[in-house]
Amino acid sequence: MTETTMTAVDLTAQGLGYRVEGIDLLRGASLHLRAGTVTGLLGPNGSGKSTMLRVVVGALPASAGTLAVTEDGMSLDLAGMRRRDRARRIALVEQDAHAEVPLLVRDVVALGRIPHERRFASAVDDDPVAADAIERAGVTELADRSFDTLSGGERQRVQLARALAQQPRVLLLDEPTNHLDLAAQLDMVRLLREVADTGVAVLVALHDLAQAAQTCDEVVVLRSGEVAAVGDPADVLSPALLADVWRVRGEWVTGSHGRALVVSPLA
Amino acid sequence: MTARLEVARTTAQPAARRRPQVPWLGIGLVVLVLSILVAIVIGPASVTGPAPITPLDVLGSAWHHVTAWLAERGLPVTVAENPLSLVRDGIIWQGRAPRAVTAVLVGAGLALCGVVLQGATRNPLADPYLLGISSGAALGAVAVLILGVAVPLPVAAFVGAVLALLATLALAGIGGRLTATRAVLAGVAVGQAAAAGVSFIIFSTAQGDSYRDILGWLMGTFGAASWSSVLIALVALVVIGGVLLGFGRTLDAFAFGDTAATALGVNVPRTRWLLLVLSALLTGAMVSVSGSIGFVGLTVPHVVRLLLGPTRSGNTAVARTSAAVGGIFLLWADTVARTVFTPLEVPVGVLTALLGAPVFAFLLLRSRRRGDG
Structure with missing residues (x-):
């Protein structure tokens, strides 16, 4: 494979703001994503x-x-980067993907190859990278199904396959465990870990705090568009922070599988 | 275990499972040529006399013209005899042939625009006239027909279409990004305004025969088609349509929404703008030679999607097939329109609406049933 698949890429966001119709949805939010985590x-x-x-x-x-990626010790500003170049580095799995068009799953995954192909290229049948992405995301059996006939959980995995076909160095996911039953949730979490182990920086939005505590190397807690806390989940997800940000009671318990976060309503 | 079995089956017969290689292009061309040959010999006997013209006569006559053309240029060719009389030759080559070819080209262009606009706006009800284009073209054409402005009709219609497009884009772009919804809403507004202008001009000034001219034009007709119509439609279809076909995969990416398309490396606002402008120009060119013919651009893409099924439902395949189906469909629609009610010629737009409306209703019913299930 080419060296781009080997390059470790970090992503740094500094003081991000997003304002729409006079409302600040993001206010000076910063985060740092490290390759492999x-x-x-x-x-x-x-x-x-x-x-x-x-x-x-x-x-x-x-x-x-500002938004920048660091690769080979060089910092690249994302704002000045062409869309295609950005798409070769960063992929996104959205929360609810709708497509009224009855595309085949393998064609949906092949869309992830767009930033790597010639402009105006038509889809390549049996692209090896797309085929690999299909296998890694565990959607081989779905490859010849139509995307609009899939369940929510299946769509989520197909979207992950499409994102992997982009060969991203930074993978963003918006609540990928929504719609999934418990076994499938664990499966998704395991997949994310596997992806990170190939050197990708993974950023995953999650609602389930216990799952986050178990899965993540680091967590970033947002409140009203600001970063409330950053760090190791065991340090960050303290009872005080949980009560403050989520209005829930949280406590860490030690069980047979190590320490876990248990969340319950505030008394 | 099951996964491994799946892989084994996949490698065993990949070709049989996927994308059977049918020579669609060849089949399409044969159907197209045969359709044109058959369509142009059909016509009322009151015009051509009782003896029927056969497709072979047409081929013989074509051969006559080819050899005559070569001989004129000093090539050693014996000029073949023309099986058609002078009058019949004129009817075929100056009337029906350019008319048939124009119908094919316009049908292909409108259907292609339908696919592109439905994809670019993520709106299954989008059609080539969505952006106020047909109303703008009608305004330009009616202005010429009634007010007697010294501009050729196709030029006036095209200018009207382009002005309507510019108004739509300006309206949609005010104070925000060019989203699909804004483009559609702006198009509806501009279309209504232009339609009001058309009604006002007709109401205030039209008299006598110009009514029928205008009505024919507003409903779409190939009655005035000539070889120059063919040239206009052909150039527009090849140049603009060729570019649009290259956007098939981009449209596939659009199907997942603006955010997903952006994440896949597509510059969404710029691409959408480009697609809208190109479709509008193509539609404008088509409207300028035929008037506004409804339902082809709206219905054909849906029918084609239904026929192709998910294995070939990528926008590239849908766009190509829709162009072929749209062209052949409009040719036959026009052939029926000009022959069935002789001596009266029905505007072809009336016929496409008559056929298109029930087809569309069927598609709606079907999609609802699928959605419920």
């Missing part, structure tokens, strides 16, 4: 998680702050 993006509804992901991927224009 899974970072959890946490926060209650409306705290700016989805907005943050969209600004980082470039679908929403930041009204303040």
